[in-house]
Amino acid sequence: MSGDDESESVERDDATPEGDATPEGDDPASPTRRKPVVVVVEPETPGNVGTIARAMKNFGLSDLKLVDPPALREDGEAYGFAGHAREDVLPNAEEVTFDEVVANYHTVGTTAITGEDDRSHERFPFKTPAELRESLKAVDAPTAIVFGREGRGLNNEELSRLDEVCSIPADDDYPVLNLGQAATVLLYELRELTVDETQLPDTEVTRAPEGDVERFHGFFRDFLEATGQRDHQVEKNALLMRRLLGRAHPTEREVHSLLGTFRKANAKLEHAEHLAAKYDEPVYPRER
Template sequence: MSGDEEGTESPGGSDDDDAEPPRERKKPVVVVVEPETPGNVGTIARAMKNFGLSELKLVNPPEIPEDGEAYGFAGHAREDVLPNAEEVTFDEVVANYHTVGTTAITGEDDRSHERYPFKTPAELRESLKTVDAPTAIVFGREGRGLNNEELSRLDEVCSIPASDDYPVLNLGQAATVLLYELRELSVDETQLPDTEVTRAPENDVERFHEFFDEFLAATGARDHVREKNALLMRRLLGRAHPTEREIHSLLGTFRKANTKLDHADHLAAKYDEPVYPPEG
């Protein structure tokens, strides 16, 4: 067969070699509409820093001096998120982003023409995983939030479930809760230890159960009590998924306990003493 016929590959390799690498998802930006308190802007900037976001946009913000409360509340976000915040208009946000509005109360009911399909923060996280477009998380004013006309121009609306007696969170709290729930979209790794735990080998776990059975026998408990406690321990370890280090520590403890109990039995028999002291 010649090199031009079907079934042969060109010297350059397969077409996959020229495939573009997958495009990295762009992280959401955070927009605050007409914030009244600089401290809340700083709190939001800090929450952004905590959960891996860096682009903050402000619609008609108050003055934010570098020696003011916004920088005081921002923590390490005073170094980048806050000083790089950009002032924009609401129209620019709507025109350039897939928008998610946040609100607690809209004032609308089933008689209104416009209905808002609310998502919880967890539902929003799953929804945004499928959105391949620049996204803006839009927070409203401290006292009034986003009004109904503004909400009607946004693509999605998120509301944080809270007590019916007092459902309104302040602006900084709402931002922190929502950005925490969305962290899978913005943070690759967290500081949590032991995110992957390797369970101890099964033969070590079985050795522990053997030691525990010996320990139960040495207590002199009745057979049905020993069987019940052995089953409870097996269920407990089954749920706990102990690591190799943990199970070895337990093995050492019960090995020593069983050795001492055996020695106590030996001394009791040698000196004709009761194995267990009388119960008072």
């Protein structure tokens, strides 16, 4: 962990923090967009530092800064909890002072305990992680997400020096999250600003051609009529199916599967009716 050499400390005033890029384009997750740095103030447990580093690695962040941290040994808890972040995020973490963070970044302080109204200026107003994501989309500036101590968090004096406050909505009976959990939740919500691509496949759905959808509706109506339903029930159920498919936006493959199913069902019903007529047997009874 760096920070002992004064020449490597965060520069003050108008300097751009190392690693920040000039924005190009409007894509929030563009590689050229400056990603937030993560700051942990006086962490007490090395394992929580490792957990935060791992969450950063999961969600596309790499710049970790620590204010008065404990010793982080390579054979210790922090590296054990960091996963693959032990390879870069954790060993490259920089030790800084709280004053340096305030001087060089647009700062977002995190807290579980918020003010209930505007009389608590240190903890009100506050944003949820989702609201913070939308707010930061509109601003491309060196930004620091600041987490406090495990037991006490950030105090009012520290929060009063930060630009914004963020709090994770939780059960009123127990709103305080573990430091590593809080960081993971918040960084997950900010992923649109920090992650270009995920491991998830493309979820864009291409709706089946309308001609195929209408063919299905025709088959479904034939099916309803062949089962002996009364006319008003046929109309009602046909409309319900139309509304259902309208909301579902079925794919071409899905509609083709349904077409094949109802084509076979209608053929069997037609064959049954033909046999009933041939052998003078009652057909499927119609409702009256």
